[in-house]
Amino acid sequence: MNEKQRKELNQVNPVDPVEKSEQDNLSRIKEKTSDDFMKYFEATYEPPNMKKAKKRLKKEVQYHDDFEIPEELATIGEGRKFLIRTYGCQMNEHDTEVMSGILTEMGFEATTETKEADIILLNTCAIRENAENKVFGEIGHLKPLKMENPDLIIGVCGCMSQEESVVNKILKKYQYVDLIFGTHNIHRLPQLVQNAYLSKEMVVEVWSKEGDIIENMPKRRHGKIKAWVNIMYGCDKFCTYCIVPYTRGKERSRRPEDIIQEIRHLAAQGYKEVTLLGQNVNAYGKDLDIDYGLGDLMDEIRKIDIPRVKFTTSHPRDFDDRLIEVLAKGGNLMPYIHLPVQSGSSDILRVMARRYTRESYLELVRKIKEAIPNAALTTDIIVGFPNETNEQFEETISLYHEVGFEGAYTFIYSPREGTPSARIDDKISMDEKKERLQRLNAVVNEYSRKAMEKYDGKTVKVLVEGTSKKNAKVLAGYTERGKLVNFEGPKSAIGEIVEVKITNTKTWSLNGKIVEKAASEQVEVI
Incomplete structure (x- = not known):
């Protein structure tokens, strides 16, 4: 940190500047996770609670168009570099673009080299245990860098940060982490970075309250060809295996005019493809005061001069006739639909709280294929949900044959702390789950190969x-x-x-x- 940057920070929150040796830094790290601080965090953080979370639907969402970086923080990154490692879904990728945009406007320069970075943020995913293990492994690898460079800021953000067990683990085992923040307060990044530089304790700002809609945040997009556009945040479905409603909050739709303006701007910049994003993207508009859904939004977007438009990820329960009608108009609306089924067994779908049946899913597929004969359908499938029988698994295999998906993301069930299904006493062995996954993947590969063969010579x-x-x-x-x-x-x-x-x-x-x-x-x- 140079003298100018230190003065700018001190003007906002004066502290005595201290030159840190490695030994001083180790002392500071020990201070950051005092017993009192941990007790405070544990007392103020609310773990996932389905009953309480469902009541949040009554809370009002505020829209803000006035995001700006405080003048006194606009240059603290000059001469310094940042690196963000992203794990998980496209929503996380888009969040990284926003954080990159904010840091760039604060004067920081992006780097891909870990040793060059002055700030390293890990934008995390909580949907499966393996994703969390990768993040903890990466945090461990960063410790030597922190010892070499005490001024290095290490931050953990994203969905994992919304979990109490994760934050407690970082507090206890990774005390050299400087900053933890969640999914609802990305717009607070300038203040959080400032606090991380000035505080002797780990800076933890995790909001259990869902975020408002913050427009006009800067974005540093990857490339100039494809762009992601958030149209909504959060999910209200509460599938029993899923942590997303707790980490991302309730469904909050952006205003149609803000989305359309952003896409028009992307078209003017020459982007060729836009993907509309949401945890449950086709629930778009249900929380607005107007009769307006994803079908209506896409009907307007298809008139914008951008070659390709698609969306992800949809929920079968919200895939309505209006959306099918609009997609059938074609044009720049791509005939590619990702429609997660998760299981082919109505009994398992009921325990998952998916709120549709095998039969209703197949009827939806029939309507889509009838309206859009050239549509490519792909899906997500969970294998080995607690106490899934072999007969129920075979129903998934038979559904795959019946639909003829052209691709699928397949996973072994991963229990997430705080979700209802994690409390089920699961009697299926991991070996059996792995064997089922192999059988399913063989079918997935077969249908993908057949779908590809149709293109030969075309x-x-x-x-x-x-x-x-x-x-x-x-x-x-x-x-x-x-x-x-x-x-x-x-x-x-x-x-x-x-x-x-x-x-x-x-x-x-x-x-x-x-x-x-x-x-x-x-x-x-x-």
């Missing part, structure tokens, strides 16, 4: 995102139906939508050759 429109991860001489991009295509072509094609003739199909990707414009008029485009 021409597809590909949005070129860059070079292949395996071969820098090969370009890579995605079709309108979400299929990965690798092909040789000029680097000038990156960021463009080009036509590619498929010459070889694999289980999860396609190979092809770029088609010259004169020749493309003679081939079928699918």
